[in-house]
Each structure stands twice: as structure tokens, then as C-alpha cells.
Amino acid sequence: MNTSHYPIAVIGAGPVGLAAAAHLLARGLTPIVFEAGSSAGASILKWGHVRIFSPWLYNIDAEARRLLQAEGWQEPDGASYPTGRQLVEQYLKPLASTSALKPVIRYESKVTAVTKFRKDLMKNEGRGDAPFLLRIQTQDGHEYDLLAHAVIDASGTFEKPNPMGSHGIPVAGEQKEAESIAYGIPDVFGAEADVYANKRVLVVGSGHSAFNVLQDLVRLKEKAPATTIHWAIRKTSLDLVFGGGENDKLRERGRLGSTVRHLVEQGDITLFPGISIDRLERNQSGIVVESNGDQLPSVDRIIVTTGFRPDLQIISELRLALDPGTQSPTALAPLIDPNLHSCGTVRPHGAEELKHPDENFYIVGMKSYGRAPTFLLLTGYEQVRSVTSALAGDWDAARRVELVLPETGACSTKARPQTSSAQPKVCCG
Numbered sequence: 406m407n408t409s410h411y412p413i414a415v416i417g418a419g420p421v422g423l424a425a426a427a428h429l430l431a432r433g434l435t436p437i438v439f440e441a442g443s444s445a446g447a448s449i450l451k452w453g454h455v456r457i458f459s460p461w462l463y464n465i466d467a468e469a470r471r472l473l474q475a476e477g478w479q480e481p482d483g484a485s486y487p488t489g490r491q492l493v494e495q496y497l498k499p500l501a502s503t504s505a506l507k508p509v510i511r512y513e514s515k516v517t518a519v520t521k522f523r524k525d526l527m528k529n530e531g532r533g534d535a536p537f538l539l540r541i542q543t544q545d546g547h548e549y550d551l552l553a554h555a556v557i558d559a560s561g562t563f564e565k566p567n568p569m570g571s572h573g574i575p576v577a578g579e580q581k582e583a584e585s586i587a588y589g590i591p592d593v594f595g596a597e598a599d600v601y602a603n604k605r606v607l608v609v610g611s612g613h614s615a616f617n618v619l620q621d622l623v624r625l626k627e628k629a630p631a632t633t634i635h636w637a638i639r640k641t642s643l644d645l646v647f648g649g650g651e652n653d654k655l656r657e658r659g660r661l662g663s664t665v666r667h668l669v670e671q672g673d674i675t676l677f678p679g680i681s682i683d684r685l686e687r688n689q690s691g692i693v694v695e696s697n698g699d700q701l702p703s704v705d706r707i708i709v710t711t712g713f714r715p716d717l718q719i720i721s722e723l724r725l726a727l728d729p730g731t732q733s734p735t736a737l738a739p740l741i742d743p744n745l746h747s748c749g750t751v752r753p754h755g756a757e758e759l760k761h762p763d764e765n766f767y768i769v770g771m772k773s774y775g776r777a778p779t780f781l782l783l784t785g786y787e788q789v790r791s792v793t794s795a796l797a798g799d800w801d802a803a804r805r806v807e808l809v810l811p812e813t814g815a816c817s818t819k820a821r822p823q824t825s826s827a828q829p830k831v832c833c834g
């Protein structure tokens with residue numbers, strides 16, 4: 406069956422999904438974008454108070470820029486650093502409102518499953534020729550199916566935070582205490598200040614999300630002095646946590662690390678290193694976390710910042726080639742697996758590394774990295790340029806992965822066409 410008259414479905418109107426749609430249009434293909442939220446960048450708005458650590462110049466896709474400029478868009482100063490909310494308000498919402506993209510986006514439309522039309526996972530015969538079938542659920546509960554020639558899954562990972570335990574599953578007691586536990590990056594100094602003011606708070610995790618939360622809790626403590634901040638990390642030393650510091654290639658990220666180190670050293674934050682949480686329970690003094698038989702001081706609230714994982718349920722009826730550890734496409738895994746290399750660099754990659762046994766299905770953006778925490782937008786924009794080239798049948802362009810790094814001094818590598826392991830690299834987290 407020739408399926409090319411069906412549209413190409415893009416799941417998610419985040420930065421990478423919208424960039425994918427822009428590239429599809431530039432290739433003369435027909436996208437349809439499904440977004441679960443009520444606006445573009447719905448996931449980013451959940452951490453809209455956080456200032457991101459790559460400057461504007463790194464955050465804008467080239468094809469998206471072309472669409473915006475055609476409509477008189479005023480590009481933000483490339484050297485300044487937006488918050489998540491500014492990224493949405495000044496870039497993603499204007500992009501989603503362009504005359505090219507507006508008609509192809511369906512909001513409040515959650516993709517709940519992707520499969521092959523009349524081919525369950527087991528069926529071989531005619532599988533390659535069958536279109537994709539997406540099940541869509543609208544906010545009012547209405548369900549319908551859509552057939553698609555290809556699917557680009559850019560749904561991110563923000564909706565699936567990791568639990569606090571090191572076993573990969575919630576620790577005993579975690580689900581029972583759900584009301585006292587937040588995941589991700591709650592706005593502890595702004596919208597949710599009342600929840601945390603003058604409370605004993607434990608932050609779990611050692612990435613940049615933790616740094617953001619800790620920094621904001623210290624600001625809250627200045628206004629609400631009884632706020633107590635505990636920080637539990639699995640690593641045994643602060644030096645292992647702070648890594649880049651002043652030498653970090655992304656300046657803002659390095660600055661954040663240095664600030665938090667200073668706050669620990671001056672006693673605003675009490676650090677508990679070498680913690681692997683086994684269980685938690687509530688007693689009369691609050692929530693008590695247990696690690697290796699030891700108990701941490703009781704707290705009122707816990708904030709878990711232990712990263713995110715992809716939702717594989719919605720694509721479980723497709724034939725996928727996923728690395729069993731990172732849960733990223735198999736060929737991408739060795740480039741990003743934090744077990745294999747301490748990630749200072751990631752090679753650019755495209756359709757070749759992102760393809761699956763079910764052809765014309767691609768996972769891109771944050772979700773393509775599976776559980777690896779090091780994704781950057783610039784990498785995602787190159788992914789979608791390559792994937793959309795492949796979908797247009799232009800495999801030469803698809804294989805010519807190039808990462809054009811704007812010269813801001815934040816990353817020193819230069820772009821050049823390459824096909825071998827001597828590829829240019831982009832800084833990651």
C-alpha cells in the first residue's frame with residue numbers, strides 16, 4: 406500500500422516537535438502535530454521559572470527561524486539566557502502561531518498509542534506497507550484514530566520522572582507519601598513558596614535540576630528563616646557532583662554549580678553524601694528516609710530530582726530497536742551512555758542512528774536519549790533536519806549530519822561535514 410498521501414504525525418509541540426514540523430513543511434511534506442497540553446511548550450511551562458544554561462543562539466532551530474522571520478519576528482539577543490517561560494513565550498508560541506504551523510497543530514490532543522494499521526506487533530506480512538495508526542484522546546475524553554505515513558515521536562520525558570530509589574522503582578513507602586513528595590523542579594521560591602516556607606525539605610539527586618531547586622530554597626530561607634534544607638546525593642564526594650564548575654563549557658551551568666557549592670560550604674544546605682535511599686516512613690516527627698540502615702533527619706517535604714525516563718507504553722505495539730540500558734535507539738546509545746563515557750561531548754547524529762525496524766518511525770528530542778540526561782536542543786534540531794531529509798527520500802542529506810555551533814565561545818567545536826568517528830561534538834550535561 407502506498408501510504409505517502411497520509412500526513413506525517415509529530416507527537417508533541419515542544420521545541421523539537423515544532424522544529425520537526427517546520428522541516429517537514431520545508432521539504433514539501435504534510436505534518437500534523439498532536440500536543441497533549443493547551444499550548445506549545447506545555448512541558449517547559451512546568452519548569453518555566455528555571456533559567457536555562459544555553460544562550461538563545463543555541464535554542465533556535467534554523468528552519469523555525471526562517472518561518473518566524475518571514476512574519477517579522479524579533480529574535481531575542483543571542484547571547485542572553487532565557488527562562489523556560491521566556492523560551493515558550495518568545496519563541497515557541499510565536500512559532501506555533503505562524504501561518505505555516507498554526508493550521509497543523511492540534512492542542513489538548515494526547516497520543517495514547519501508536520501501532521501499525523491492522524498489524525499487531527506479531528504480524529510480518531505487509532507490515533512495511535501498512536500506515537501507522539495513532540489513537541488520539543482529546544481533553545474532553547473523545548477518542549479517535551488517525552492514519553499516518555510516518556511518525557516522529559517528540560513527546561519528551563518530563564511527564565515520567567524517575568522515582569527516588571536507586572533500584573529504579575519507587576522505594577517502599579514512596580507512593581504512600583506521594584502528597585508530600587514533588588518530582589522535577591517545583592517553583593519553591595514562586596508559585597509554590599507557601600508549600601515549602603519554614604518547612605524541613607529534603608532534596609534528592611545531584612543534577613542541575615537539584616542545583617536549581619537548592620538555590621531557590623536558599624532564597625526562600627532568606628524570607629522564611631525556619632526553612633531547613635537537606636540534600637541527599639548518591640555520590641560520596643562534592644567534587645564528583647560539581648564536575649565542571651568554573652570550567653564548564655556552558656557558562657551558566659558552571660556558575661550554578663559553583664553557587665550551590667558555596668551554599669553548601671557556608672552551611673545553608675546540609676549535605677548527606679553516599680545516600681542510597683531504601684525506604685521511607687512517617688513517624689510523629691515527620692518523614693524519615695532510610696539509607697543502608699541509617700536514618701536521615703525527619704522532614705516535612707521531599708523533592709526528587711533524579712532525572713526522567715521515556716514513556717515506552719504508547720509505542721509498545723511498534724517494533725523498536727532500543728538499547729536495554731539507556732532505552733535510547735540502539736545505535737545512539739554508545740554515543741550518549743553515561744556508563745561508557747563521562748559525557749563532555751556528544752557526536753551529532755541523525756536518521757541513521759535513530760531508525761527502528763518499523764521504518765518511518767523515529768524518536769527524537771529529549772525522548773531519543775531515553776534515560777541518559779545529556780540532551781541539548783541543538784542536537785535535537787540536527788536530529789529532525791536529518792530525519793525529515795530521510796522521510797523526504799534524501800538520504801544523502803540525512804546522512805550528512807552537521808552540527809552548526811554558533812560561535813558564542815560557550816562551546817568551542819566547529820561544524821564540518823563528516824561521516825566518520827572524527828565527527829565534531831557538542832557539549833552536553
Ligand SMILES: Cc1cc2nc3c(=O)[nH]c(=O)nc-3n(C[C@H](O)[C@H](O)[C@H](O)COP(=O)(O)OP(=O)(O)OC[C@H]3O[C@@H](n4cnc5c(N)ncnc54)[C@H](O)[C@@H]3O)c2cc1C
Binds near residue numbers: 420439719783
Ligand atoms: C530544567 C531543564 C533545563 C534545561 N536546560 C536546557 C538548556 O539550557 N539547553 C538545552 O539545550 N537543553 C536544556 N534542557 C533539555 C531539553 O532541551 C529540554 O528538556 C527540551 O524541552 C526538550 O525538548 P523536546 O521537544 O524534546 O521535549 P519537551 O519540551 O518535553 O516537549 C514535549 C511535548 O510533548 C507533549 N507530549 C508529551 N506526551 C504527549 C503525548 N502522549 N501526546 C501528545 N503530546 C505529548 C508535551 O506536552 C510537550 O509539549 C533542559 C531541560 C530541563 C528539564
